[in-house]
Amino acid sequence: MTQSGSLGGFLWRWIFALVLVFGTFNPTDYSYISWALGSASQFGPAMAIVGLIQLIGWIVFLRATFFSLGWLGIVLGVALLGSLVWLLVDMGWLSLDSGHAMVWVVLVVISLLLAFGMSWSHIRRRLSGQVDVDDVEDGRG
Numbered sequence: 001m002t003q004s005g006s007l008g009g010f011l012w013r014w015i016f017a018l019v020l021v022f023g024t025f026n027p028t029d030y031s032y033i034s035w036a037l038g039s040a041s042q043f044g045p046a047m048a049i050v051g052l053i054q055l056i057g058w059i060v061f062l063r064a065t066f067f068s069l070g071w072l073g074i075v076l077g078v079a080l081l082g083s084l085v086w087l088l089v090d091m092g093w094l095s096l097d098s099g100h101a102m103v104w105v106v107l108v109v110i111s112l113l114l115a116f117g118m119s120w121s122h123i124r125r126r127l128s129g130q131v132d133v134d135d136v137e138d139g140r141g
Contacts, residue, residue: 014115020057021111027100065117081109
C-alpha cells in the first residue's frame with residue numbers, strides 16, 4: 001500500500017487537520033482567533049499572512065471533504081463520531097462536565113472529519129477498487 005493510502009498517510013492528514021483546527025481556534029489563548037481578537041493585537045502583515053495560510057488550509061480541507069464525502073457522508077461521519085463520543089462518555093472514559101472539555105471534543109471531531117474527508121478517496125479505492133475522479137469542466141458550456 002502506498003503512503004497516501006496507508007494508516008500513516010491518514011495520521012499525517014489528521015495531524016495537519018489538528019494543527020489547522022486548533023491553530024484557528026481553541027479554548028486557550030493560543031489560537032489565531034485569540035490573537036486576532038485580542039485587545040493588544042493590531043492587524044498587520046504577520047497576522048494577514050497567518051490568516052491567509054489558514055484560509056488556504058481550510059479551503060483545501062473543506063473542498064476535499066465535500067467532494068469526497070458529500071453531504072450524506074458528512075452527516076453520517078458526524079453521526080458516527082458523535083455516537084463514539086457518546087459511547088466514551090457512557091463508559092466513563094470521557095467527561096464533558098466542563099464547557100472547555102466539550103469544545104476540545106468538538107474540535108477533535110472536526111479534525112477527524114476533515115482527515116477522513118482528505119483520505120476517503122484513498123480508503124474507497126482500497127476497499128472497492130474504484131477510483132474517484134473530480135468532475136472537470138471541459139470548456140463546453
